[in-house]
Amino acid sequence: MRVAGPVARAEQAIVSAGLGHRAGTQVGSFFDALPAGAGGYVLSGVLHDWDDDDALRILRRCADAASETGKVLVVDHIGDAQSGTPDTEGDLRMLCHVRGRERTLDQLGELAESPGLEVSSLTPAGSRSIIELRPSH
Numbered sequence: 001m002r003v004a005g006p007v008a009r010a011e012q013a014i015v016s017a018g019l020g021h022r023a024g025t026q027v028g029s030f031f032d033a034l035p036a037g038a039g040g041y042v043l044s045g046v047l048h049d050w051d052d053d054d055a056l057r058i059l060r061r062c063a064d065a066a067s068e069t070g071k072v073l074v075v076d077h078i079g080d081a082q083s084g085t086p087d088t089e090g091d092l093r094m095l096c097h098v099r100g101r102e103r104t105l106d107q108l109g110e111l112a113e114s115p116g117l118e119v120s121s122l123t124p125a126g127s128r129s130i131i132e133l134r135p136s137h
Ligand SMILES: C[S@@+](CC[C@H](N)C(=O)[O-])C[C@H]1O[C@@H](n2cnc3c(N)ncnc32)[C@H](O)[C@@H]1O
Pocket: 028, 029, 030, 031, 044, 045, 046, 049
């Protein structure tokens, strides 16, 4: 079946990376229930587009789907993780453009608390960071 748009491109990228046996694609919204039981749920450049209420709704969908065994990987600009210094320029940009925000690691950790997630690791990735969230139990 041919699927238009981002899903078709994602499918193509997965197959050409030789990962067709490990990953699949599905049309949907992260505000709705997500496919359950995956090993990981990646939110790349997503949470910073949204205010805290909507970011929380997205995280809750991921936490519900990830359950006890999956992880949620947030890829965003979080400023200086060591000092907690925010990315103020990016934060203002996101606020003006889409009413979103760039969050510090602490702010992301606080947001993740109520869906039952906690920061488990941080990996620098160029100008962004990959923050791994796991169920806090
Ligand atoms: C800033 S882009 C991030 C693109 C890419 N993932 C990256 O890391 O650069 C935000 C993405 O969220 C997608 N998006 C917006 N609303 C969505 C929704 N309700 N469900 C799923 N994806 C959505 C947009 O289509 C867009 O691709």
